[in-house]
Amino acid sequence: MIRTFPEHLIRKTTLLDGPWDFVRDSENKGQQENWFERFPHAEKSLYVPSCWNNELHLYDYEGIAWYRKKLRTDQTQHVRLIFHAVLGHADVYLDGQHLGYHYGGYTPFEIILPSLPAGEHELVVRTDSTLDRLTIPTEVVDWFHYGGIIRSVELQTVPDxxxxxxxxxxxxxxxxxxxxxxxxxxxxxxxxxxxxxxxxxxxxxxxxxxxxxxxxxxxxxxxxxxxxxxxxxxxxxxxxxxxxxxxxxxxxxxxxxxxKIETKDHRILINGAPVYLRGINRHEEHPEWGFAFPPKLMQKDLDIILELGCNTVRGSHYPQSPYWLDLLDENGIIFWSEIPIWGAALPNETVCEPLFQERALTMMEEMVRMHIHHPSVVFWSVHNEIDSRTQDAYELTKRMVGLVRKLDSSRLVTYATMHPLEDVLLPLFDVIGINKYYGWYEGQVEGFKEMLQQFHKRAERLGAGDKPVLMTEFGGAGIFGDVGWEPRLFSEDYQAHIVTEALGLFKEDPRVGGTYIWQFADIRGDLKSSGKHFRDRARSFNNKGLVNEYRKPKQSFREVRRIYRAWSEQDS
The missing domain is CATH 2.60.40.10 (Immunoglobulins)
Structure with a gap:
């Protein structure tokens, strides 16, 4: 199932989901040895869609892998082959011939095969999940880096x-x-x-x-x-x-x-009515499925989010499944859609690189085209937490915002900054998102109040004082089941304290138009024993979820549910 409704009734469509032959290429010798013509003995059969890191003995593997699927056509026919998402680099071959290349990970690409002869055909895909300084995301990223064909592969038969x-x-x-x-x-x-x-x-x-x-x-x-x-x-x-x-x-x-989407008096307006956003950040990730997130679990996530009292979700930090957005469309939930430029550890030198900029612009265009018809999408976000204090960031952002406005003038263009008091990008956007973790990474939770006062003054000086401000990330880690008599670090009690106190401070600020708590569920972190990053991630998870990785509620979930539902009643 790709969508919640059929996209075609006449056109014949077939999903190529199921077992594919799979083999690693850790030495990158497959192209030199022509594996696309003579596929080696398969290491194993791997189900598509899936992430290979969820398989035994492949947990830590990052790099190149090859997939093969044999298919049969009964007669000569025109074929439209759609890969709905392949992580990283993807080269596609059919019967030994190279058909095309795509870079990305979360958006679809297609190949047209006119007059494909009848008979058996061999479809081979070379994938490469390697991250480096010019990939998006780059080599240091705060989520687990999976590899694989993570969404369905579809074969359509089309007429002349x-x-x-x-x-x-x-x-x-x-x-x-x-x-x-x-x-x-x-x-x-x-x-x-x-x-x-x-x-x-x-x-x-x-x-x-x-x-x-x-x-x-x-x-x-x-x-x-x-x-x-x-x-x-x-x-x-x-x-x-x-x-x-x-x-x-x-x-x-x-x-x-x-x-109709507008902004006025520091609020988002939908059809002329102001909406205070009660939101959550959601990674489309599960420890048993990775990014190959099944539709059944999407429905469960939605049910929990509705139970929480949310009216909006931020898609952290990459284009998410159209099936998920269909569910949001059907339930009247506002969505924030963004591409995977995660910049907390992004070198400023990288944003100047032509290849990086080309990839960023392509990803933006592909995301907009994929989600353009979803009414739930209210925000297009161009990046998250890059070094927004520099002229280089300004130039990249200006290009990206210009592209989005050219593609779609009906929605709001936004981003999330972790440098609100030094940011030079504020005037470029319709809406400003702020990521800050007072009470966790710095100071006490009460620090939000002084920070926001300073921010509003600076925004006024830059001519951005009239723009809605959203608190797009805040919170702290809480280990599921760690409760006690006092709010200790990593306890459910302390996490609940941070989130509830912060929500109260934000609601008192008339210039804050909504909140996106970090985050919905605990997610795997990108921890390596040889690496220096994210070593504070207990259990190898980012534990800031209101529910744990298996969707079991923490104390913070119950507190946020109480607050969000009370706000919902006030706004109704």
């Missing part, structure tokens, strides 16, 4: 003329929506062709026309129309619309929700 893309944009005027639709039809035929195109919403026919597409060409269709008295998507009260683009032999569905 097929629907290549389907984009829906709109502007709200009161209760009416002015809608612009762009559909790209692509021909894989050697002859000119025609198709009867139809666009509809649920049971409502919007338009239809006969289309001619030249051999091997692409035809772009654009439509503008208005829907009146639309039902608006609101936090806690979601309304969704399902649109269909179709021709005789192909179809594609996209789902959207209508809402």
């Amino acid at each position: 003329i097929y629907i290549d893309s389907f984009a829906i944009n709109y502007e709200l005027n009161g209760a009416n929506a002015d809608i612009k639709v762009e559909v790209r039809l692509r021909s894989l035929s050697q002859a000119d062709g025609t198709a009867h195109f139809a666009l509809s919403e649920s049971e409502r026919d919007i338009c239809s026309k006969q289309i001619s597409v030249g051999a091997g060409q692409t035809e772009v269709l654009e439509f503008e129309f208005q829907l009146n008295d639309v039902r608006l998507w609101n936090p806690g009260q979601p309304e969704l619309y399902l649109f269909r683009a179709g021709i005789e032999q192909d179809d594609r569905y996209e789902r959207i929700g209508f809402r």
